[in-house]
Amino acid sequence: MRRPTFLVALPLLAACSGRPPPPATTPPARVVSLAPSITEIVYALGAGDRLVGVCAQCDYPAAAARLPRVGGYLVPSVEAVVAARPDVVLVVPSPGNRDAVRAVEQAGVRVVVVQDRTLADLWASMRAVGAALGLADAGERLVADVQRRLEAVRGRVAGLPPRRVLLVVGHTPLVVAGRGTLQDELVSAAGGVNVAADIGGVWPQISLELVVARAPEVIVDAAMGTEEGRHDLFGGLATVPAVRDGRVVAFAGEAIFRAGPRVPDAARALAAAIHPEAFGAG
Amino acid sequence: MSALLEAAGLRFAYGRRPVLDEVSLALGPGELVGVIGPNGAGKTTLVRLLAGVLAPAGGSVRLADRPLSAYRRRELARRLAVVPQDAHLEFPFTALEVVLMGRAAHLPPLGFPRARDLTVARAAMQRLEVAHLEDRPLDRVSGGERQRVLLARALAQEPEVLLLDEPTTHLDLRHQAGIHDVLGELSRSRGTAVLSVLHDLNLAAMYCDRLILLAAGRVLRVGTPSQVLTAEALGDAYRTQVYVGPNDATGSLVVLPLVRRRG
């Protein structure tokens, strides 16, 4: 889950990354997932029936909504996790869960940590989860499948000149996706160029005038919730091509922020917003 | 001489701790009355009750035959002024601005000081020898100067009744005498009713028309200095041996604590 909810706590990303999980002697039968993206991967591997506990925000696929909750993505409940008697706990570092994960480890439960910041992380995490569940082959097949679907999106927009894109995740303050984020890579895959890539920082806060200066052709507005009902933030910026041509696209839903098997769907939605002409719509 | 300020049967307690018990007094125009007594006797509380900033648990205070509660604060401030022991003036008001605050009750809410207000304020500062501090911020003056500025503020109110709580604590001898001269003059020539809490019994003896001896929240004695300042009354109140003798220099009394000589 890639919500920049606690920008001030970003440096809390766990250091325990990239370490291959110890090989399981028998495939784990009881699995706990502490991130919505991991839950989706587990289901995509066909192992959804092994899940005995998921974080509160795990809502896809529909079956996951019926699984027992063990706390939140930000702050999981150590007791609930341990009480589920898992054979393995699958975790993505979030701004708040480092202490909880450490406590779970100290309780003697096997923990597998995967990253979700880039596409490379995505492939690695699918393989790692596959391996952890004793489904290494399924993991490889999943990676291949998702990569193929992503390539299909790339192919759709291949010949088209890239469009200048700004991906907004917050209105007040105005926060955008910078270089080094999954979203930045998806924009590139979708035939766009991220105008905020050079600003520095993964989720830079910028002034509205910078939007005017960078003049994106498409604004993907993924800021949500309380932002609805506010006045149109970009409405008065008549010289910005995205505003002038009516290409400020609202992106509801979490898909664009989850490093999971639905990434190609997010890429496709982005591509449809950036290059509508390649998708039949106007 | 009818009483201008009257208190009858005052009772007060801070929480469960009783402070004053059945205190009555009467203050008439032109009188200079001193309130003396040991620490914790309730003297400051008495002043606050007389000023109307505290409400008594029992008894009443009347000014010109009306209960204090019947007065609006503005009206009361035009007739009764209080000089506190000290004021924490953390803000850089100038001495003149502070004294002009005494005129606030005479001015409309947003009114700026008129010529008369300035005259009264400056005259008061002159009287108390703080005129030279006019534009000095009050957080830059000594304790003694601040006390005199506060007294000037009270004078600027042009009150009929003046209440003071230990007005000479920070003052040197010359200024102590000076304050009492001012108070004496106020009461004699202006007819102001003055009530002052004093810790210096000798000055009390010299300047006051009447004394009220307060101890443990009760009035022990009321009367002229010679009536109140007796060795046994003072010994009772202050719980220590006291010497009272004639003051040949001034014609009043001299009061000294009896301390065992060394050696």
Next chain:
Amino acid sequence: MTLRPPYLTARRLAATTAVLAALLMLSIAGAMLVGPVAASLRRALVDPESADRVILFRTRLPRVLLGAVVGGSLGTSGAALQALLANPLACPHLLGISGGAAVGGVLALIAGAEAITAVAPLAAFAGALVAIGVVYLAARAGGRSTPYALLLVGVVFNVLASAAIMLLNVIASYAQAHGVLFWLMGSLSGQSWGLIAAAGAYALAGLAWLAAHAQDLNLLAAGEEGAAELGVDVERARRAVFVAASLLVGAAVSVSGMISFVGLIVPHLIRLVLGADHRLLLPASFLGGAAFLVWADALARTALAPAELPVGVVTALLGGPFFLFLLRRELGRGAS
């Protein structure tokens, strides 16, 4: 400082206010020309289709004006609170009043208030009022608000408010969770003209109300008892200051989040130069606070260009050391 006359006259009030207003106008104009993007005023005026015009009048102008409104609100409320509590260390942020307002605003948003213009400022106003009440009662325990008591109460209240905001953050859906940075660090960008106008109206109303009690505030600055003895109806004055200050802080926080220290720094500096008479101090704190925040925000948007700092970070960096310096002075004075 003896450069100024020993008391305030109507003429000096009018003249000084006029000068400060002029300085504010200049600041607004100057800050409009400052930003991470170079924009030409000439081109903006000449060419109605230019990006310069959009930048100057659609992105910078609303932001600068909002900064003036919020800065003025915070400056004035700071001055009034200092007088009411007879303590020069009082400030809406330090005392947790901004925190209370923020909690009110967040609650309103989570409850689904989409009519931001009306409901959130009112909820913030209510939150600020509750906070002021708690602070006042707690700090009066000793009979006089010592620096310690006030600061402690404020710190605790702030911690509570931040915790409340983060709690609401966690239990609310992720859709609403993003605004936490706005509330905790402040932002002056992205508000509609309607909201700016509403905030401005609240600000002027609050200022006028406080100004009507300026003389009372002068007397209250020496303590409530002293003020009563000088003729102030303390109950009424206290109520008026509570409500007016809550209105000012609530309006400011609801449109810009919590911006710290403006209410501490500005009145203090104004008092040093112009004196403590509130008839001048209140309008001067408004105009000075406005200019201060306008420049602080100009700094916030240029210091790390092309990225931007939250404006609350700038005011905290300026105000924190200043507050420590003041605290040392206050405690040193109390000890003597």
